[in-house]
Amino acid sequence: MASGSSAQGGFSYLFVLMLIATIGLGLAMAGGLWQTDARRAREADLLFIGDQYRQAIRSYYELDPGQPKLPQTLDDLTGDNRRPTPVRHLRRAYRDPMTGGEFVLIRARETQGIFGVHSSASGVPLKTAGFAAEYDTFADATSYSEWRFVFTPATTAAPEPNVAPAAKPEPVTGPERAPE
Numbered sequence: 718m719a720s721g722s723s724a725q726g727g728f729s730y731l732f733v734l735m736l737i738a739t740i741g742l743g744l745a746m747a748g749g750l751w752q753t754d755a756r757r758a759r760e761a762d763l764l765f766i767g768d769q770y771r772q773a774i775r776s777y778y779e780l781d782p783g784q785p786k787l788p789q790t791l792d793d794l795t796g797d798n799r800r801p802t803p804v805r806h807l808r809r810a811y812r813d814p815m816t817g818g819e820f821v822l823i824r825a826r827e828t829q830g831i832f833g834v835h836s837s838a839s840g841v842p843l844k845t846a847g848f849a850a851e852y853d854t855f856a857d858a859t860s861y862s863e864w865r866f867v868f869t870p871a872t873t874a875a876p877e878p879n880v881a882p883a884a885k886p887e888p889v890t891g892p893e894r895a896p897e
Contacts (some may be wrong), residue, residue, distance in 0.1 A: 767864065813837065813838070835864060
């Protein structure tokens, strides 16, 4: 009798081990899906926040059409003191969702003003299509650091040459006759 119950105990033990292995495998797969889902959410945050920075830089630049200028610091975007009442172009300075650190600032050479931001993350993006028109170059990016959120000021069109209007032609009338 003792030998029958020990064989049954060994079978139950094997069943429990298989059950634990199956549960572990399922949790590992769920963890991978959760990790991918979290990364997609961080990518969406990066796209949103980067666009907020781009729009804030545009708003700062266009605030004074007579003398447009780029912000010198991120603080200029959160509290622009060029008006009697400070203007907030950006609610707050956001952190890079991919790294948790600061965004890398893209500066213009001639004015040293900020005209864009990008992440310092080196990971390969999961999203490769379906970008907004202004970000269509992101489809070819091999890392998040290539996702550059840049405000490009519109170039002023060359003024029309100052041409005097052509003289109005005189109406053509029949030949004049000498009085008889």
